[in-house]
Amino acid sequence: MSLHDPTPASGTAASGTAANGTTASATTLRGVGVSPGRAAGPVVRIAEPLNEPSSVPAPSDPHADIERIRPAAHLVADRLTIRATTVEGSARSVLETTAAMAVDPALLSQAEKLVSERSLPAERAVYEAGNEFAEMVAGAGEYLAERARDVQDVRDRIVAELLGVAAPGPPEMTRPGVLVARDLSPADTAGLDPALVLALVTEEGGPTSHTAILARSLGIPAIVAVSGVLAHPAAGVTVDGDTGTVELTDHPVHVEASSRPEEREWSGACHTADGHPITVLANIGSGTDAQVAHRAGAPGVGLFRTEFCYLAAPEEPDVAAQRAAYAEAMAPFTGKSVVVRTLDAGADKPLPFLHASSEPNPALGVRGLRVAFERPAIVDRQLEAIAAAADDTGAAVSVMAPMVATAEEASWFVERARTAGITRAGVMIEIPAAALAAHDILDAADFISIGTNDLAQYAFAADRTLGALATLNDPWQPALLRFVDTLGRAGGEHGKPVGVCGEAAADPLLAGILLGLGATSLSTSATALPAVGTALAEHSLADYRKAAQSALSAPGPDQARQHAREVLG
Incomplete structure (x- = not known):
C-alpha cells in the first residue's frame, strides 16, 4: 500500500470456490501500472540476490x-x-x-x-x-x-x-507464468520470453525504471511498487496493468495472456496520422549510450547528460578531457541535433572535486546551475569543451541548464553560452517556479525542455526513489499534465520549441498526450524509441489534443489513462 493512497491496498476479498471444490481466498494489492493489459497465471518467483560474499579468508596468492x-x-x-x-x-x-x-x-x-x-x-x-x-x-x-x-x-x-554458482535472475520457464520479484534488472527483463512471461510484478521500482520501459516494449502487463507482494504465499495471480491492481489467490488460476501490439519497424521519422511532424529523440549519458541510440534509429539526441565525464574524478576534468568525452558521444550524430545538458551535480549528487558542504536538505540546496553561480568557471570550461566537441564532430549542438528557477537565471546561462560560441541555448523546466515563469524564461531562452521526473517529485514533494510514493511520481498525474499544458501553451505563444525529456515520453500512450498538450519534441531512452515513434502515427493531432484535455480533467492518474484510452480507442 502506498503511504499516500487513501484506498486500502490489500485485504482478503470475498471467498470463492476453487476448481477442486475447496474455498479459495483472494487478496488484492495495488501498485503503479507501468505497462497496460490484463493477464493471469501461476506465480513464478525470482530468487533474492546472492548473499554478500565474505571478506575472509584472505587469498594466499x-x-x-x-x-x-x-x-x-x-x-x-x-x-x-x-x-x-x-x-x-x-x-x-x-x-x-x-x-x-x-x-x-x-x-x-x-x-x-x-x-x-x-x-x-x-x-x-x-x-x-x-x-x-x-x-x-x-x-x-x-x-x-x-x-x-x-x-x-x-x-x-x-x-x-x-x-561458480548460478547467476541471480529469472528461473528457466517451460510454461506460462507471472514473474514476481523484488525488482528486475534491465538485462533480466530484456531476456524474457513474452510467450511464457505473462506479466511482471515487482515490490520495488518506479514508473520511470527501465523495467517499465522494457515491459511496454515486450507488450506484457507490468506493475511496480506493489508493497507486500513478496510476503504473500500466492499460487495464482491476476494482473491489471491499466489499474495497477494485483489479485493474489492461494489456488491456481486459469492462464490468461494479454493481447500484444503488432511489432513494426521504425525508420526514425515520426508524424501523426494527419501528417503533423513530431521529433522523437534519444536520451543518452555516455558514448556507449550514443552508439545504442544510433543503432536504434534515433535521429538525434534530446538530452545528453554530461555527468558521466565527472564521476569518480578527484579533480575537475580539464577542457581537453571533457572535449574528447563529449565528442565520443556526439560522433554518431554528425549533422544532427544534440541537446547537451550542463553539469547537474551538487550536495545531493556529490562529485569529489566540488567539495560540496553538508546541507540539511540537499535536494533543495546548491545543485545544478546553482553550483555554477558560486563557481562560474566550471560551467564556462564545460561550455568551451562542448563548443569544441561540436566543431570536432559536426553535430548540431544546443545546450541547456538544469535546475533553473527564474528568468534571471535563464538569462545568466544563455549569455554565458553565447560567449562560448554556442548559438542555441535553453533551460530545463524541473522546478514548479520555473513552469510558472515560463513566459519570462522563454523571453531569454531559445527553447525549454521539461524534465518530468524531477518536476513531478518537486511538485508533489515526493522522493522519486521511494517505492511507497511511486503513485505520486506517476507521470499520468493530472497536476503534472497541467504543468505540461501550461508550458506547451507558453511555447506556442512565443513560437519556441517545448521538449519533454523525462521518461514520461517513454510511454507510447502518454507520448501522444504530451504532443496534444503542446510538446514539439519528445526524447527518451533508446529502448523506448521504436514503440513511441510508431505509436504516434496512429492518431491525428486533433485526436491527441482532445485526449489530452480529457486526461487533464481526470481526478487521478488511473482515470487519466482511462480517459485517454476512451478517446483514442
Whole structure:
C-alpha cells in the first residue's frame, strides 16, 4: 500500500470456490501500472540476490585472485552479448549495454586494487567495487541513479561466476507464468520470453525504471511498487496493468495472456496520422549510450547528460578531457541535433572535486546551475569543451541548464553560452517556479525542455526513489499534465520549441498526450524509441489534443489513462 493512497491496498476479498471444490481466498494489492493489459497465471518467483560474499579468508596468492577477475567479467559479458544476438530492438540494446558495463575498465581496476591493497578475495573485491560504483551512480541522481541497478546486476553476475554458482535472475520457464520479484534488472527483463512471461510484478521500482520501459516494449502487463507482494504465499495471480491492481489467490488460476501490439519497424521519422511532424529523440549519458541510440534509429539526441565525464574524478576534468568525452558521444550524430545538458551535480549528487558542504536538505540546496553561480568557471570550461566537441564532430549542438528557477537565471546561462560560441541555448523546466515563469524564461531562452521526473517529485514533494510514493511520481498525474499544458501553451505563444525529456515520453500512450498538450519534441531512452515513434502515427493531432484535455480533467492518474484510452480507442 502506498503511504499516500487513501484506498486500502490489500485485504482478503470475498471467498470463492476453487476448481477442486475447496474455498479459495483472494487478496488484492495495488501498485503503479507501468505497462497496460490484463493477464493471469501461476506465480513464478525470482530468487533474492546472492548473499554478500565474505571478506575472509584472505587469498594466499593475491596475484592469482587478481588474475581471476577479468576472465570472469569477460565470460559474463560474452554471455550477455550472445543473448543479445537472439533478440532485437530495445532488448538487444539493453543487453549490449549491460555487457559493456561488465568489462568496464574502471570497475575491474578498482576490484583488482582491493585485492592487492586489502587482501580481499576476488569475489569480495568485485562486490565492494560494484557497491562503490553503484553508490556513485545513485548519487548522480535522475537517469544515472536508475543505472545503479544495472551496476548491481553486473556485480552479482561476476561474483556468481567467481563463486561458480548460478547467476541471480529469472528461473528457466517451460510454461506460462507471472514473474514476481523484488525488482528486475534491465538485462533480466530484456531476456524474457513474452510467450511464457505473462506479466511482471515487482515490490520495488518506479514508473520511470527501465523495467517499465522494457515491459511496454515486450507488450506484457507490468506493475511496480506493489508493497507486500513478496510476503504473500500466492499460487495464482491476476494482473491489471491499466489499474495497477494485483489479485493474489492461494489456488491456481486459469492462464490468461494479454493481447500484444503488432511489432513494426521504425525508420526514425515520426508524424501523426494527419501528417503533423513530431521529433522523437534519444536520451543518452555516455558514448556507449550514443552508439545504442544510433543503432536504434534515433535521429538525434534530446538530452545528453554530461555527468558521466565527472564521476569518480578527484579533480575537475580539464577542457581537453571533457572535449574528447563529449565528442565520443556526439560522433554518431554528425549533422544532427544534440541537446547537451550542463553539469547537474551538487550536495545531493556529490562529485569529489566540488567539495560540496553538508546541507540539511540537499535536494533543495546548491545543485545544478546553482553550483555554477558560486563557481562560474566550471560551467564556462564545460561550455568551451562542448563548443569544441561540436566543431570536432559536426553535430548540431544546443545546450541547456538544469535546475533553473527564474528568468534571471535563464538569462545568466544563455549569455554565458553565447560567449562560448554556442548559438542555441535553453533551460530545463524541473522546478514548479520555473513552469510558472515560463513566459519570462522563454523571453531569454531559445527553447525549454521539461524534465518530468524531477518536476513531478518537486511538485508533489515526493522522493522519486521511494517505492511507497511511486503513485505520486506517476507521470499520468493530472497536476503534472497541467504543468505540461501550461508550458506547451507558453511555447506556442512565443513560437519556441517545448521538449519533454523525462521518461514520461517513454510511454507510447502518454507520448501522444504530451504532443496534444503542446510538446514539439519528445526524447527518451533508446529502448523506448521504436514503440513511441510508431505509436504516434496512429492518431491525428486533433485526436491527441482532445485526449489530452480529457486526461487533464481526470481526478487521478488511473482515470487519466482511462480517459485517454476512451478517446483514442
